[in-house]
Amino acid sequence: MARKKHAKKHEEEASEAWLLPYSDLMTLLLALFICLFAISQTDQTKLVQMAQAFTAAFNMGGPSFFDKAGPSNSMTREIISSEDAGNSAYLQENQQLQDLQQQLEEYIRANNLQDDLSTQLEEEGLMIRIKERALFPSGSADLVPESQRIGPIVAGLLAQVPERVLISGHTDTDPINTAQFPSNWELSSVRAMTFMKYLLSINQNLNPARFSAIGYGEYRPIAMNDTAENKQKNRRVEILIARTLTFNPNEGFHKQTDVDLVAK
Numbered sequence: 001m002a003r004k005k006h007a008k009k010h011e012e013e014a015s016e017a018w019l020l021p022y023s024d025l026m027t028l029l030l031a032l033f034i035c036l037f038a039i040s041q042t043d044q045t046k047l048v049q050m051a052q053a054f055t056a057a058f059n060m061g062g063p064s065f066f067d068k069a070g071p072s073n074s075m076t077r078e079i080i081s082s083e084d085a086g087n088s089a090y091l092q093e094n095q096q097l098q099d100l101q102q103q104l105e106e107y108i109r110a111n112n113l114q115d116d117l118s119t120q121l122e123e124e125g126l127m128i129r130i131k132e133r134a135l136f137p138s139g140s141a142d143l144v145p146e147s148q149r150i151g152p153i154v155a156g157l158l159a160q161v162p163e164r165v166l167i168s169g170h171t172d173t174d175p176i177n178t179a180q181f182p183s184n185w186e187l188s189s190v191r192a193m194t195f196m197k198y199l200l201s202i203n204q205n206l207n208p209a210r211f212s213a214i215g216y217g218e219y220r221p222i223a224m225n226d227t228a229e230n231k232q233k234n235r236r237v238e239i240l241i242a243r244t245l246t247f248n249p250n251e252g253f254h255k256q257t258d259v260d261l262v263a264k
Contacts, residue, residue, distance in 0.1 A: 089245055090243075090245045093163075093244055093245060094243075096160075096161055097121060097125065097161075097243070098121065100126055100157050100241065101119045101121055101126055104128065104154075104157060105119060107153050111149065113134075113149070113150070116130065116131045116133065116134035116146075117129070117130055117131075117134065117150060123243075124242060124243060125163065125240050125241045125242040125243040126240070126241040127238060127239070127241075128154060128238065128240075128241075129222075129236050129237075129238050130150060130236060130237045130238075130239070131232065131233070131236050132232070132235035132236060132237070133146075133232075133235075134146050134147065134149075134150055135191070135237055136191055139176055139178070139181070139187070141180075141181075141187065141190040141191045142194075143194065143195070143198060147195075147198070151195075151199060151202055152202055154199060154239060155199045155200075155202050155203035155206060158199065158203070158206060158239075158241065159203050159205040159206055161241060162210070163241050163242055163244060164210050164211075164212070164241075164242045164244075165210050165211050165239060165241055165242070166211075166212050166213075166214065166239075166240040166242060167192045167195055167196045167199075167211065167212070167214075167237065167238070167239050167240075168188075168192055168213070168214050168215070168216055168220075168237070168238045168240070169187070169188030169189060169190070169191040169195075169213075169215045169216065169237055170188055170216050170217070170218070170220055170221070170222075170234060170235065170237070170238065171184040171187055171188050171217055171218050171234065171235055172225050172231035172234045172235050173218045173221075173225040173231070173234075174231065183217065184218050185217045187215070187217075188215030188216055188217050189214065189215025190215070191215070191237060192213040192214060192215050192237060193213045195213075195237050196211055196212075199211075218234070221234045222236075
C-alpha cells in the first residue's frame with residue numbers, strides 16, 4: 001500500500017511540471033507581440049528605448065532576440081545625429097529671430113511707435129503687429145504717408161533672414177459694404193496684399209517667393225470687440241516671420257509649411 005501512495009504522489013507532482021515552461025512561453029509571446037507592435041510604429045527613438053529595456057530584462061549575457069528588434073547601431077546614431085542637428089538649427093534660428101526683435105524694439109522706442117507697432121516671439125515665429133491707423137485710413141486699403149516710417153525698417157529686417165513671411169489683414173466686427181469692399185474679407189485681404197507689395201517694392205533684396213498674403217476679416221481678434229479701444233486693436237496688419245522648425249516635445253522637430261501657418 002505504501003508503494004501505491006508514493007506512486008500516486010509522484011504522478012501528481014509530474015502533472016504540474018508543465019506550468020513553469022508554459023508561463024515562460026506566455027511571457028515570451030507577450031514580449032514578442034509588443035516588439036512586433038513597436039516595429040510597426042514610426043517613432044524610431046521610442047523603439048530603440050523599448051528594445052534596450054527588453055534586452056536588459058531578458059538577456060542573460062548572450063545574444064538576444066531584442067537586439068535585432070530595434071534599429072541597428074548605425075541607425076541609432078543617425079537618429080541621435082538628426083536630433084542634435086535639429087536642436088542646433090532650432091536654437092540658431094531662434095537666436096536670429098530674437099536679434100531681429102531686439103532691432104525692431106530699439107527702432108520702436110527711438111521713434112515713439114509703441115502705440116502703433118509691437119513685436120512678439122511666438123511658437124510659429126516672430127510676429128510684428130501694426131495698427132490700422134499707422135498704415136491705412138478707416139475703410140480704405142490705400143497706404144497713408146505714416147507707413148513710410150514703418151515699411152522700410154520692416155523690409156530691411158525681412159531682408160536679413162531667409163524665412164517665409166506671412167502677411168495677414170484683420171478688421172473689427174463693424175461691417176463694411178462698399179463697391180470696392182463688399183465685406184471685411186475683401187478689405188482685410190486687399191490691405192494684406194497692398195502692404196506686401198509695398199515691402200517688396202522698397203527693398204529689392206526681398207525674394208517674392210518667400211511671401212504670401214491673406215485676409216482674415218474680423219474672425220481672428222486679439223481683443224473683445226466691445227469697446228472702441230479694443231476694436232482699434234483688432235484693426236491691424238500682422239507680419240509673421242515663420243520659423244523653419246518648430247519643436248513638439250511629443251513628436252520632435254517639425255518643418256513648418258504654408259498650410260501649417262494658415263491653419264494656425
